[in-house]
Amino acid sequence: MDTLPRPGLRERKKQRTRDALVRAALELFTSKGYERTTVDEIAEAVDVSQRTFFRYFAGKEEAAFAVLEMTEAHFLDLVRERPPHESPLEALRRAVLENWDTLNETIESVIPVELHMRTFQLIESTPALLAVHLRRTAVLEEKLARLIAEREGLDVDADPRPRVAVAVFSGVMRVTGQRWSAGDDLSVEAIRALITAYLDQVGPALTKDWNTQDEAGGDTV
């Protein structure tokens, strides 16, 4: 970090305004619903004009994803740090879990973990937000695929395996998120448990006969 030299009043003010907008937005979204809160309300809560809100965020949704974005960036870093001897899916699995374990450090400067969990559930249960979430995930997947390809010394566009592996992983993560938000335990531990449980089912789910207890998943993650 070479941004240690204090950023100057102007920058600090901007950061504070932005964080305040995010906080106000998430608080309003999670308490009265996404569609039922207007941008004017958010702006008023922070005492800025509506126009200013749109100078910080391209749209109402963007505010809803501001914190999630931080965690995704962190996740990518964690994947990059994984030792090269791990298989792609093993590296991805460990990185996600580690990301959840360090969630608080990542976001505490903006909002408490509890509000973030409520936001996450809101996203999963609000059609308009879910749609955006899935598209954002698709973008993340592309970055992941390139990372994995680089890791394995492959060409993403020549070899389908990086994208396929990421698609499989990501598909399972989606089911996880959906199942978590549909349940009633909104804790980080609950997510962790679901992730490991579902990832362990990838091998078995691909075998021909679901009634045999064979070890087909033996050499898959």
Place this chain on the structure above:
Amino acid sequence: MDTLPRPGLRERKKQRTRDALVRAALELFTSKGYERTTVDEIAEAVDVSQRTFFRYFAGKEEAAFAVLEMTEAHFLDLVRERPPHESPLEALRRAVLENWDTLNETIESVIPVELHMRTFQLIESTPALLAVHLRRTAVLEEKLARLIAEREGLDVDADPRPRVAVAVFSGVMRVTGQRWSAGDDLSVEAIRALITAYLDQVGPALTKDWNTQDEAGGDTV
């Protein structure tokens, strides 16, 4: 089909208006872009009021997905018709391919295949539409998971495998669609080829070591 008795003038008129709106919308979307065409333009092209458009479609996007919806319904039918001895992923794979093979019969009453392909590409390349597409896909996945579970005599909520299998399949299909739209061959054959090629990579992509040419995908689809 017990809808053989001619539906009456009122119904037929409604259907014609709806089809005309879809055609006009897709034609405009694909020629001048989704965001740049207004609902007023679509309505005017069919000579109805803007209000009427919104009586047929909940939103501008819904018109963009009207045809895709028909193909998805058909796909579900095909999955249901698959013989029970096929493994889940095998059944899904054959159903998708068959769906593409019979595309024209499914949609010809509304638009030509060529316009549909252009629409599909538009969806993949327009952020707002891609987001909705992914959400709609998620809904489809849920239906698929229930179908597969029923097929295998399992409880969807107790056994994770149906959802995981569908997630894997669906994730790969997504990559396929994305790769197809990024290429320059917008034919049905091109999609078919991509689908088979990518599905064949699921097994290999999950193995530990990507440098060995082992047969790890042997008993997976």
Place this chain on the structure above:
DNA sequence: AGGCTAATGACAGCCACTGACACTTGACAA
């Protein structure tokens, strides 16, 4: 202190979408 520029507010306007109400037009029974 004073000039420069980034950040903001105020205002006007576009477009997607909705509710309310009046009018037109198939459907169907007398």
Place this chain on the structure above:
DNA sequence: TTGTCAAGTGTCAGTGGCTGTCATTAGCCT
């Protein structure tokens, strides 16, 4: 056939997300 009813449509007014423009304010830097 005609009259009645309900479904379908047009018009209008209004809300909310979002953008361009321009004048004003407020950090920054010499």
